[in-house]
Amino acid sequence: MDASKIKIPSNIDLADKDFGIPGEIDLLIGCELFFELLRPNQLRSPCEKWLFQEIVFGFIVVGSSDKFEEKSYCGLAINSEINSDGFNQQLQAFWEIETVDESSKEYS
Numbered sequence: 001m002d003a004s005k006i007k008i009p010s011n012i013d014l015a016d017k018d019f020g021i022p023g024e025i026d027l028l029i030g031c032e033l034f035f036e037l038l039r040p041n042q043l044r045s046p047c048e049k050w051l052f053q054e055i056v057f058g059f060i061v062v063g064s065s066d067k068f069e070e071k072s073y074c075g076l077a078i079n080s081e082i083n084s085d086g087f088n089q090q091l092q093a094f095w096e097i098e099t100v101d102e103s104s105k106e107y108s
Contacts, residue, residue, distance in 0.1 A: 006050055015058035
C-alpha cells in the first residue's frame with residue numbers, strides 16, 4: 001500500500017511512526033483490550049476513506065484502499081505449540097458447528 005497518498009493531518013501523532021512501511025509486528029492487541037485503548041478523538045480525511053482514531057499510543061489509521069477493494073483476504077494465525085492433529089480436530093469441530101443443516105429448516 002502506498003501510504004504517501006494518505007494525507008495525514010500535521011496536528012496528530014501516529015501510533016506507528018513507520019505507518020505504510022512493511023516491518024515486523026510490534027504488538028498484537030486482542031479485542032478484550034482494544035476498546036480500553038480508544039480515546040474520543042477522531043478525524044475523517046477529506047476523501048472520507050480514512051479515519052484517524054486516537055488511542056493511548058497515538059492515532060491509528062483505518063479505512064479502505066482501492067488496491068484491496070477487488071480482493072478478499074483471510075488470514076489464520078495459530079500457536080506453533082499446537083500439534084497438527086489437535087488443530088485439525090478443532091478446525092473440523094468449528095466447521096461442524098458452523099454448518100447449516102438445510103433439511104432442518106421449518107417454514108410457515
